C-alpha cells in the first residue's frame with residue numbers, strides 16, 4: 001500500500017524567515033509561498049531531489065497547526081506524507097485495522113492538487129501521517 005515519501009513537513013512561526021534559512025543557509029531552491037485557506041496554512045516547498053520539505057505557517061483563526069506551534073514555539077517536524085496508489089482503498093484498509101482517519105474521512109485536495117488524508121499521530125508512533133494519491 002505505502003508508496004514513496006512525498007514530503008516531510010515542518011511547522012514554523014515565520015514562513016519567510018524559515019524559507020530564508022533553507023534558501024540562504026542551506027542553499028536550497030525554495031518555491032513561492034502558496035496560501036491554502038481551506039487547510040489553514042501557507043506553504044512553501046523545497047525539492048531535495050529524492051523528496052520535498054514542506055514548510056507550514058498558520059493561516060487564519062482555526063489553523064490545524066496553531067496548537068502544535070504553541071507547544072513548539074520555534075517550530076518542529078509536523079508530519080510525513082506518503083504516496084498511495086488508491087487513497088480510498090488505503091483509507092478503507094486503515095479504518096478496518098482500527099486507525100483513525102482525521103476529519104470526516106473523505107479525502108480533500110492538497111497542495112499538489114491531489115486528494116489527501118491525515119491519520120492520527122497516536123496511531124502511528126507519535127507521527128502525524130498524510131497520505132496523498134500518487
Ligand SMILES: CC[C@@H](C(=O)O)C(=O)SCCNC(=O)CCNC(=O)[C@H](O)C(C)(C)COP(=O)(O)OP(=O)(O)OC[C@H]1O[C@@H](n2cnc3c(N)ncnc32)[C@H](O)[C@@H]1OP(=O)(O)O
Pocket residue numbers: 009036039041043054056064065067068077078079081102103109110111112116118120121122126127128130
Ligand atoms: C497544505 C495541504 C496539505 C498538503 O497537501 O501537504 C498539508 O500538509 S496541510 C497540514 C496541516 N493540516 C493538518 O495537520 C490536518 C490534520 N491535523 C489535525 O487534524 C490536527 O492537527 C491533529 C493532528 C488532530 C491535532 O489536533 P489538535 O486539536 O491540535 O489536538 P491536540 O493538540 O490536542 O493533539 C492531540 C495529541 O496529538 C499530538 N499531536 C498533535 N499534532 C501532532 C503532530 N503533528 N505530530 C505528533 N503529535 C501530534 C498532541 O501532542 C497531543 O498529544 P498529547 O499531548 O499526548 O495528548
Ligand SMILES: [Co+2]
Pocket residue numbers: 007009054079081130
Ligand atoms: Co503536507
